[in-house]
Amino acid sequence: MHGLIRPTVPGSAWTFRSQDWFDAIGPFPEVQGYDDTPTCHRLVSWGRLLVAADLAEHRGEDRSVWGNQSYRYARPLDTRGFPVTSTLPGRMVGDDATLSAREAP
Amino acid sequence: MKIVAGMVIHNAVTHDRLELAKEAVWSLASEADEVLVWDNGSTDGTEEWVASIGGHCYVPADGNTTGGRGMNRVSTAAAKRGDVVVLTADDMIWRPGWRAVVEEFWTHADPRIAVFCGCSRTSTRGAFRRAASGSGPCTA
Numbered sequence: 001m002h003g004l005i006r007p008t009v010p011g012s013a014w015t016f017r018s019q020d021w022f023d024a025i026g027p028f029p030e031v032q033g034y035d036d037t038p039t040c041h042r043l044v045s046w047g048r049l050l051v052a053a054d055l056a057e058h059r060g061e062d063r064s065v066w067g068n069q070s071y072r073y074a075r076p077l078d079t080r081g082f083p084v085t086s087t088l089p090g091r092m093v094g095d096d097a098t099l100s101a102r103e104a105p
Numbered sequence: 106m107k108i109v110a111g112m113v114i115h116n117a118v119t120h121d122r123l124e125l126a127k128e129a130v131w132s133l134a135s136e137a138d139e140v141l142v143w144d145n146g147s148t149d150g151t152e153e154w155v156a157s158i159g160g161h162c163y164v165p166a167d168g169n170t171t172g173g174r175g176m177n178r179v180s181t182a183a184a185k186r187g188d189v190v191v192l193t194a195d196d197m198i199w200r201p202g203w204r205a206v207v208e209e210f211w212t213h214a215d216p217r218i219a220v221f222c223g224c225s226r227t228s229t230r231g232a233f234r235r236a237a238s239g240s241g242p243c244t245a
Contacts, residue, residue, distance in 0.1 A: 016190055018183070025180075029173050056224050
């Protein structure tokens, strides 16, 4: 199984060991819009790794009610240089990041 | 491996949009052992609907409706109930088969790995920009 090690991963789709919640991950800062990023930075500073793959579709990227504007400056992740494949069958509409290295031009 | 999912509804997309929330919850409930939901005050029947499908819905008692509060509440509850936690926002639709991948990953994962994220495309603030120099492949 392959994933992508990243300096931050979005808190909207995390999985983790339960024990790690108590030992390392929790609690998140209770500041709207700034909870996952500082937690990522803390974990990485402790030598922990953050891995991403494609298991879910983000429907709300540009429809935030509370005003998240990150979609305006974030660039799609170019995975063509990495051996990351779409983890589950089927591509997500409009999501070029799910292209595998084999499929990429 | 018991997998407990916690979903946070925090004024993102599905607050007071129950039909959207249903799709997101079902994508978890179809494969997780339990689903816990944090809802920060939707008035569209979200709490009642979650209860009707056997889930548990938490609501803020002190007016703190930040996403962080919801993430803390459901993560703590889920971590006490299961071996692995799926912490997700209300606008994530988990694709069929996600459970098998998560189980496989955590069964063999390097102990240094703290988080296995189910979405490589979604950005936290500036993540994609740093990804160009800070990311690398991982085999778990």
